[in-house]
Amino acid sequence: MEEPTLRMRKLKVIFPSGRGIIRAVEGVDIDIEKGECVALVGESGCGKSVTSRSIMKLIDSPPALTRVDELYFGGKDIKDFSESEMRKVRGKEMAMIFQDAMEALNPVITCGKQIAEIFLRHHDMDKKEARRETVKALELVGVPEPASRAKNYPHELSGGMRQRVLLAMAFACMPKLILADEPTTSLDVTIQAQVLNELRNLQKSHDVSLLLVTHDLSVVSNLADKVYVMYSGKIVEKASLRQLFEKPHHPYSIGLLNSVPKLSDEESGFEQIPGTVPHPMRKPEGCYFHPRCNHATEKCKKEMPPLSAINDESEVRCWHPRNMEREEAMT
Amino acid sequence: MNKDPIITLENITVDFPVKGGIPFLPKKRLQAVSDVSFSVFPGETFGIVGESGCGKSTLANTMLGIVKPSVGEVTFKGKKLFDLSRKEFKSIRRDMQMIFQDPYSSLNPRFTVFQVIAEPMIISKSATEEEMVERVGELLELVGLSKDDMHRHPSDFSGGQQQRIAIARSIILNPDFLVCDEPVAALDVSVHAQILNLLQDIQERMDITYVLISHNLAMVKNICDRIVVMYLGKVMESGRSEHIFDHAKHPYTHALLSAVLDTNVEEERELVVLKGDIPSPIDPPKGCRFYQRCPYAMQGCRTIPVPQVEIDSGHHVACHYVNGFPEGDKPEDYDKRIEQAHEEANV
Numbered sequence: 001m002e003e004p005t006l007r008m009r010k011l012k013v014i015f016p017s018g019r020g021i022i023r024a025v026e027g028v029d030i031d032i033e034k035g036e037c038v039a040l041v042g043e044s045g046c047g048k049s050v051t052s053r054s055i056m057k058l059i060d061s062p063p064a065l066t067r068v069d070e071l072y073f074g075g076k077d078i079k080d081f082s083e084s085e086m087r088k089v090r091g092k093e094m095a096m097i098f099q100d101a102m103e104a105l106n107p108v109i110t111c112g113k114q115i116a117e118i119f120l121r122h123h124d125m126d127k128k129e130a131r132r133e134t135v136k137a138l139e140l141v142g143v144p145e146p147a148s149r150a151k152n153y154p155h156e157l158s159g160g161m162r163q164r165v166l167l168a169m170a171f172a173c174m175p176k177l178i179l180a181d182e183p184t185t186s187l188d189v190t191i192q193a194q195v196l197n198e199l200r201n202l203q204k205s206h207d208v209s210l211l212l213v214t215h216d217l218s219v220v221s222n223l224a225d226k227v228y229v230m231y232s233g234k235i236v237e238k239a240s241l242r243q244l245f246e247k248p249h250h251p252y253s254i255g256l257l258n259s260v261p262k263l264s265d266e267e268s269g270f271e272q273i274p275g276t277v278p279h280p281m282r283k284p285e286g287c288y289f290h291p292r293c294n295h296a297t298e299k300c301k302k303e304m305p306p307l308s309a310i311n312d313e314s315e316v317r318c319w320h321p322r323n324m325e326r327e328e329a330m331t
Numbered sequence: 332m333n334k335d336p337i338i339t340l341e342n343i344t345v346d347f348p349v350k351g352g353i354p355f356l357p358k359k360r361l362q363a364v365s366d367v368s369f370s371v372f373p374g375e376t377f378g379i380v381g382e383s384g385c386g387k388s389t390l391a392n393t394m395l396g397i398v399k400p401s402v403g404e405v406t407f408k409g410k411k412l413f414d415l416s417r418k419e420f421k422s423i424r425r426d427m428q429m430i431f432q433d434p435y436s437s438l439n440p441r442f443t444v445f446q447v448i449a450e451p452m453i454i455s456k457s458a459t460e461e462e463m464v465e466r467v468g469e470l471l472e473l474v475g476l477s478k479d480d481m482h483r484h485p486s487d488f489s490g491g492q493q494q495r496i497a498i499a500r501s502i503i504l505n506p507d508f509l510v511c512d513e514p515v516a517a518l519d520v521s522v523h524a525q526i527l528n529l530l531q532d533i534q535e536r537m538d539i540t541y542v543l544i545s546h547n548l549a550m551v552k553n554i555c556d557r558i559v560v561m562y563l564g565k566v567m568e569s570g571r572s573e574h575i576f577d578h579a580k581h582p583y584t585h586a587l588l589s590a591v592l593d594t595n596v597e598e599e600r601e602l603v604v605l606k607g608d609i610p611s612p613i614d615p616p617k618g619c620r621f622y623q624r625c626p627y628a629m630q631g632c633r634t635i636p637v638p639q640v641e642i643d644s645g646h647h648v649a650c651h652y653v654n655g656f657p658e659g660d661k662p663e664d665y666d667k668r669i670e671q672a673h674e675e676a677n678v
Binding site: 043044144158160161188189190191192193194197215216217218255256258259260261262263270271272273274276277 | 383492553587590606
């Protein structure tokens with residue numbers, strides 16, 4: 001078997017603050033195979049963005065304290081890479097697409113120059129070649145009239161176009177892994193459909209691995225092969241896309257799936273998850289989800305369940321997983 | 332529905348002058364809403380759907396008398412909103428309230444929850460201090476918070492709870508008419524359902540008429556009785572919920588429906604991906620405003636103005652492709668045309 005693009009074991013990120021300690025990420029394992037699209041799904045504050053940023057080592061320490069047992073990327077152990085070593089990896093082998101393109105781009109530099117910077121930095125190119133590659137990169141992501149768009153400043157482009165510029169930057173060096181943090185949240189629905197389409201085509205045709213971080217399960221359905229559901233700093237369910245959407249085991253995953261409004265729904269009510277996400281400084285004892293769970297028992301209030309395999313395709317962190325075969329559920 | 336409408340909009344056009352331009356020449360004007368008419372009846376939920384820049388928020392502001400239309404008339408409960416005196420307007424404003432998209436920026440961070448919720452009562456001078464405390468407590472419980480939360484500040488609450496506070500504030504004066512401008516767009520997915528259920532619950536209890544503004548058709552589907560789909564300031568299609576969802580005719584409605592992502596992995600759905608971006612509403616085309624992105628655009632679409640044609644009782648569509656051009660060229664069956672277009676595309 002081929003080596004995985006990313007293998008991360010027991011990532012922990014802590015933010016100490018005056019009023020207490022925020023445990024943002026508590027022991028997250030992530031594996032991404034070559035050419036695979038993995039989705040990390042969770043609500044705001046569950047630690048999904050911190051996880052993706054720590055893979056790129058973009059979390060400043062201090063204030064944060066990061067610890068990871070294993071971090072292999074493309075066969076290399078990057079756990080102890082220094083900042084200068086990481087700089088050679090970022091952009092070239094690992095790239096990131098941010099949520100808000102207006103904030104990710106420099107407003108006083110033209111889009112073309114910002115893309116060309118990547119080529120100048122990572123490839124031995126002169127400015128002319130870099131400019132030519134930039135136009136090619138823009139063309140790749142479906143920007144009309146790429147040569148003249150490259151001369152525009154970010155504010156002159158529409159939201160969808162800006163997001164494409166970010167795509168172009170991420171795909172510029174054809175990295176092994178792209179981390180996309182809520183790539184379409186700030187876009188309109190029809191534009192979101194365009195950008196997702198583009199992202200999927202590029203990912204499949206260039207065999208790039210993708211980690212898609214999102215709060216919206218419906219975005220995932222079109223892209224991902226494998227889904228990690230995160231809640232309050234821990235992975236609560238890990239499953240193949242099909243498995244998760246057809247037979248979710250964790251009550252939280254079920255709640256998330258039900259809360260997506262569907263066109264096929266007939267009833268007028270909306271299924272809801274009661275309560276809210278716990279405050280990161282005041283996480284409950286036992287299973288973090290138990291105050292919001294309909295099936296919680298005494299055991300759930302005391303002990304945190306382990307992430308255990310249910311079948312080949314899914315692992316779940318729950319004492320009473322749902323949607324099980326009858327015999328298993330009895331035990 | 333033979334009741335009198337609670338609010339009627341007639342030929343509303345709103346435009347704003349654009350900053351800059353050449354001095355001494357007439358300023359360019361941005362047409363945010365163009366010739367929109369509809370009525371909302373008591374007790375119903377009326378949906379306005381469209382992407383950003385389609386004028387749905389401007390329309391909401393016009394309904395509440397915040398933005399004055401350049402052409403057209405808003406009639407609320409039989410009174411012309413923009414002909415009222417200041418005093419009359421103030422008293423009628425009590426019956427109409429609004430919920431905004433971002434709960435945090437719509438709540439004053441320096442006020443306590445009590446001050447936030449009671450503010451409309453303080454302004455209308457309609458109650459004593461004790462009455463207010465009691466009423467605020469009742470409302471907090473109605474929206475799923477507790478009485479003791481009254482003395483905390485908005486920043487102590489999560490986004491969903493803040494939206495509940497905003498809802499409590501909007502219903503304290505017992506309004507008849509409530510405009511919800513993207514009430515859940517800024518919230519987490521798992522909280523969406525809570526807020527929407529709460530809104531429905533309140534509607535049943537207090538008999539309020541809602542106008543719900545959203546960009547997500549799936550969200551609107553099961554709450555709204557009637558829906559208008561807007562694009563670049565114009566109404567593209569309007570009708571009862573089942574018209575829009577089961578018998579959508581306009582190509583833009585189709586695109587919007589297809590852009591709603593589903594969690595169904597079994598079924599491969601046909602995706603209509605529109606090309607291009609939403610064009611600028613400055614100097615819009617004379618004909619159909621959607622023609623640049625329309626997959627079925629024809630020669631005349633650019634120049635010939637599109638009328639609203641009623642194709643079923645209460646179901647209006649503004650599209651040359653569906654209705655045929657006004658003169659000559661008889662309207663054909665829509666489905667046949669789509670088939671033809673597909674065949675042509677395949678050849």
